[in-house]
Amino acid sequence: MRKKLWICLALVIVIPGLLFMGACSKGGVTEEEEPEAEVQTTQDTTETQTTTEATSDQPAAEVTEDTSGIMISRDMFLRDYVHFAFDKYNLDEQAQSVLRRKARFLEDQPDIYVTIEGHCDDRGTNEYNLALGDRRAESTRSFLLDMGVEAYRISTVSYGEERGLCDERDEECWSTNRRAAFVIN
């Protein structure tokens, strides 16, 4: 009988005692717990922002795989430019490999229609460059048609030298501007 009583007494004292200790320690230091929910939201916002910047009001990145196993995302499709030599509109080896990847993307995404923009560096008069940009956009389009992309899915526009990405008068900037860029309609 006494044993039981001691055990009860111990429990009655110890447990509240432990709780009391806990309470004391909480009382001495101001502690704030980052609610997990908030952290989650911040991460989500950042992700959403990145996605919006990369594409225009489209759902999450579509991804397709080409024969060499490289993942071609929509972002990559839009980001990779085709580059040209000064005053030229023909496609060199590198340009062609960029376009092969784009052709694969378009093949796997049959609902996507695009516009190819032809651009030039700022040497030469404006009208000359508008004509050259037109030829660059067209030769890019022809290549994709040869790769099997349907003609009605690709339109072209020339911006000539009007939409340069930079305006320094050096070869680095000039070669950056000599490009064909893709826009998803």
Add this chain to the structure above:
Amino acid sequence: MRKYRIVKVLLPLATAIFFLMANRLHAYEYIDINTPHLRKIPLAIPLFVSLGDTEADQEALNKTSEILQQTLDFTGYFDILDRGAFLVDPLKPAITKGDIVFNNWVSVGAELLITAGLSQKGENISMELRLFDTFKSKRLIGKRYKGTLKDRHQMIRRFCSEVIYKLTGNRGIFNSQIAFVSTGTGNKEIYFCDFDGSNPVQFTANKQISLNPAWSSDGKWLAYTSYVNGKSVIYIKNLKENEKTVIDKKRLNLTPAWFPGKFLLAATLSFSGDQEIYLLTGKGKIIKRITYKWGSDFSPTWSPDGKKLAFVSLRAGLPQIYIKDMVSGQVERLTFQGKDNTQPSWSPRGDKIAYTSIGEGHSNIFVIGLNGQGPIQLTKDSGDNEAPSWSPDGSLIAFSSTREGPSRIYVMTAYGTDQRRILTLPGKQTNPKWSSNVIKN
């Protein structure tokens, strides 16, 4: 017998030659329109004097004198003499033939004299202007204009048009405007201003890229390229009414050039595969294709009679200027010097084409004669000079220049003299296009 026959032949021949020469002498009496800027005529313009009972104040007189002087100075035909050298008594102004002592003017070197009087009553003004030949003591023009103070510029321009008409046989440029592209708002938009750069007005506000403005001959329509929804189109807009046509073929719609005197235009389109020049109605309907050869063809410019078209072509590899005879269909190459010749502009006199030539890293304005004369380089060592456009009388050329840094609109004589900037706006100004002499009154 033989002697008589010779006389019979020679006499009418001699008479004919004499009359021809006499006519030539008369036409070149004041300004030889074919070599107008090689000698500037000394012209005296004393200050406006006050007329009538109501005294026009000195400030109004000075300001009106300044407007008159600047308007005539702009033509480049005159050497306007410094008033400080004049021999007349400013308190006893002589403005009519009876009062003028022509010797006083001849002795300071003036060959022409303009006297002017102004009377003012509130907002109403009346102006008298007279042009004299001092050597002959002869009055050439006498005009009176009435209106309000804000009509002042218009009155002076009318009188100056009379002066230029009298001296050259051509009505001049005072009723013309210059369209151009400016980036001040952050985008390339179309603007226009008066012939001397005054009163600039923004015409487009698309917030897109707008380029290559072109005036119809009657001055009522402006065609230009713009971008809409990621596509280039040509707009044809009426300047007064809310009328608009769009040319929006696939791919390029570029470089509109109005046919002289008609509601037709040439334009560069590439929907058929290559960049080619087409003829269209002012409503945008294709009438026919003008160029056929493989190799980009663009930037058309018509001869003043519409029988020929000059344009840029890459058919030989590098950009050069060619001319198509619209009647025979023959195409001939015009430029053989330089590796990059573009932006041709046909003089309204028909005898010359101005164009941009790029060499050694810079652009410069050149002029070449249709008879094989030239080319002559008009700009040099002054940044990049591009996009020449002739004044409606063929005496001046507007162009863009980066000699001061940002691109600005300049004007020079047809011989490359008197190069000066005509206006400064925020951003860069490029692509000037001079209208016919019909826009303003």
